[in-house]
Amino acid sequence: MTETDxxxxxxxxxxxxxxxxxxxxxxxxxxxxxxxTAAVRLAGASDVDAAVAATSAAWPAWRDASIARRQSVVFAFRELLNARADELAAILTAEHGKVLSDARGEIARGLEVVEFACGAGHLLKGEYSESVSSGVDVYTVRQPVGVVGVISPFNFPAMVPLWFLPIALVAGNAVVLKPSEKDPSASLWIARLFAEAGLPDGVLSVVHGDKEAVDAIIAHPGIRSLSFVGSTPIARYIYERGSAAGKRVQALGGAKNHMLVLPDADLDLAADAAVNAGFGSAGERCMAVSALLAVEPVGDALVAKIAERMAGLRVGDGTRACDMGPLITREHRDRVAGYLDVATADGAVVVVDGRDVDVDGDPGGFWLGPTLVDRVPTGSAVYTDEIFGPVLSVVRVASYDEGLALIDASPYGNGTAIFTNDGGAARRFQREVNVGMVGINVPIPVPVAYHSFGGWKASLFGDAKAYGPHGFAFFTQEKAVTSRWLDPSHGGVDLGFPQHD
Incomplete structure (x- = not known):
């Protein structure tokens, strides 16, 4: 393919x-x-203005459409997505690099939220209190926010938009979506599918771009709320700038997820889980396990079991029968690989070096194989940084309490897991750990669609988590109405402060 092609x-x-x-x-x-493979347009401020204007013009009619009408569009979208998921999976593999099975899994988790949004009739209900005072009733209604902005990351080009779009749209909002410029085609495919499902023209806009477009969306007075998923520094930036601009903001940031393995755990189960959660999607997940805390004396046995399983992993082109694909860009691959030199300099032991991987794919790909680093000092950047790649760090700890203290000392609080056969220890962990999503013998504790996704500490800025009940609360405004229908016996003028009687 030439440049002109x-x-x-x-x-x-x-x-x-x-x-x-x-x-x-x-x-x-x-x-x-x-x-x-393509060139994506990068919007300037005037492009964002035009997109917001078009979306704002389409919003009133969509807001006034019945809940049944809006639900029918989302349900039709669900049917189309379910039937054509393989098309979208191929796009994800081509632009992100994740293997097809992982791409299908991403779509399946997004589809859960689409199905949840089909229950909007129940989820948009208000409350009613009759006769709170003589002849006075009070009730609440949920109304859409308006035109809302969604800024999504490169690592889940389909799932993250599907966390927000179905709920925002079925609640009566219009949406301006800014996907990652690294893998933008999935967002256009989703927009076309919504149009095919009956979404009126203009209700959903997709604007590609980099920081210039993001800043224009943050500052635009026509956008009433912002939803973001990505790194912590950018999440903090969007939250602070968006809040200062008077918008409601939910900004989900980064993570350093720990998996605590107690001596009584099933080590085969724990090793399988560590490999699955550490290297799936090349570790480019905010819920990936990147720090394994092995409570001694199980460290040696657990590391050996993990290394044994890693030897069977195939790294290569996602369209082939491989377990793990490449990283998103060459620059990101080189940055992640650089942590192995840091690990060696800090005294850690590189047990499996992903730089030596035998690849089933084009040599020009952005390859780094699964990497296992043992005896990582907690002061090393390999432990403290969100590496966002296929690097699993093992830290040896002497006790449950030491492991818990390390997890709580982390500035992040997205996800964590404990592996144990002790119910008392598991219950204690879920109560004590300062993390928003907890797995018990489950390495990637992403909640199902009817619960909400989000962490604590520097992993979430704003009060609202993604999807679930939080999603409907975020994309609606509650209005309280106090009503009295007068009858012939009403009492006339009274300047006193209203009292309940």
Whole structure:
């Protein structure tokens, strides 16, 4: 493919592809080959203005549509997505690099939220109190926020938009989505599918871009709320800037997820879980296990079991029968690989070095194999940083209490897990640990769609988590109505302070 053959990925505004005014573009690569496959447009502030204007114009009619009408669109989208999931999975593999089975899993978890949103009739109900005073009733109604912004990350190009779009739309909002410029095509595919499902033109806009577009969305007065998933520094930035601009914000940040393995645990189960949670999607998950705390004396046996399982993993092109694909960019691959030199300098032991991996794929791909580092000092950047790659660090601890203290000392509080056969220890852990999502013999404790996803501490900025009950609360405003229907016996003028009688 020559440079002139490379397609351009447009924005989606008014129910159709749209080029916008900005001439800037960015390359989109296939991480498994390293080759540029497309150029994505990068919006400027004027493009964001135009998209918000189109979305704002479409919003009133969508807001006024019945809940039944909005539910029917989401349900039709669910049917289309379920039937054509393989199309979307192929897009995810081509632009993100994750293997097809992982891509299908991502779509399945997003589909759960779509199905949850189909129950909007129940979830948008208010409350009613009759006769709170003589002839006075009080009731609440939930109304949409307006035009809302969603900024999604590269690691889940389909699932994260599906965490927000179905709930925001079925609640009566219109949405401006800014996906990652690294893998933007999934968002356009989703927008087209919503249009096919009957979503009116303009209700959903997709604007591609980098920091310039993000800043324009944050500052735009026509966008009433912001939803974000990504790294902690950017989450903090969006939360602070968005809040200062008068928007409600839910900003989900990064993580350093710990898995605590007690001496009584089933070590085979724990080893399987560590490999699955550490290296799935090349470790590019905010819920990946990146720090394993082995309570002695199980460290040696557990490390040996993990290394044994890692030897059987196949790394390569996601369209082949491989277990793990490449990282998203060459720069990210090099940054992650650099932590292995840091580990050695800090006195850790690199048990399995992913730089030596034998790849079933193009040599130009952004490859780094599963990596296991043992005896990692807690002062090392390998332990403290969110590496966001296939690097599993093992820290030896002497007791449950020492492990718990390390988890609580982390600035992050997204997810954690304990592996044990002791019910008392498990119950104590779930009560004591200062983390928002906890797994007991479950390494990736992502809640199902009818609960909400989000961490504590520097892993979440704002009060609202994603999807579940929090999602409907975030994308609606509650209005309380106090009502009296007068009858012929009402009492006339009274300037005193109203009292209940």
């Amino acid at each position: 490379i397609p351009t990925i447009d924005h989606w505004v008014g129910g159709a592809p749209w080029a916008g005014a900005s001439p800037r573009t960015a390359p989109v690569c296939n991480p498994a080959t390293g080759r540029v």
